[in-house]
Amino acid sequence: MHLAGVDDATIEADYLLTNARTAASRARAEAEIARHLGPDAVEVFEPTLVVDVTYLRAAAATIADVHGDRASYLREGLGLEEATLETLRGLLRAE
Known part of the structure; x- marks a missing residue:
């Protein structure tokens, strides 16, 4: 997301949505663990x-x-080349 130009606050908010989106499957996993x-x-x-x-x-x-x-990372x-990064950036920004 950062590569696509998304700010850190939005990245964090999106990341935290994982907990809401996976609540049902997490509940099933927790039930199996308990069982x-x-x-x-x-x-x-x-x-x-969960994500934190x-x-x-x-x-x-x-x-x-x-x-x-x-x-730099x-x-x-x-080890990604600039051409690869540009391709990824373009795909992430595609509408």
């Missing part, structure tokens, strides 16, 4: 079933620490 491993196990597994903005922010901070910025960390 097979007991109700106390649900709390143990919950962090793997601190996870996203931690990833962004690590990218900044290691690569300086997101553009894409080019140097992932």
Whole structure:
């Protein structure tokens, strides 16, 4: 999303929508965990079933620490060439 020019606040808001959009499947998974491993196990597994903005922010901070910025991460960390980035940017912005 950043590659497409989306601001951080919008990226975070979209990321957090995951919890609302996956609530039904998460409830089913939690029910299965409780059934097979007991109700106390649900709390143990919950962090793997939800998104938390601190996870996203931690990833962004690590990218900044290691690569300086997101553009460098894409080019140097992932090895994407500028032509590939332009193609991706165009696809993400396509209407």
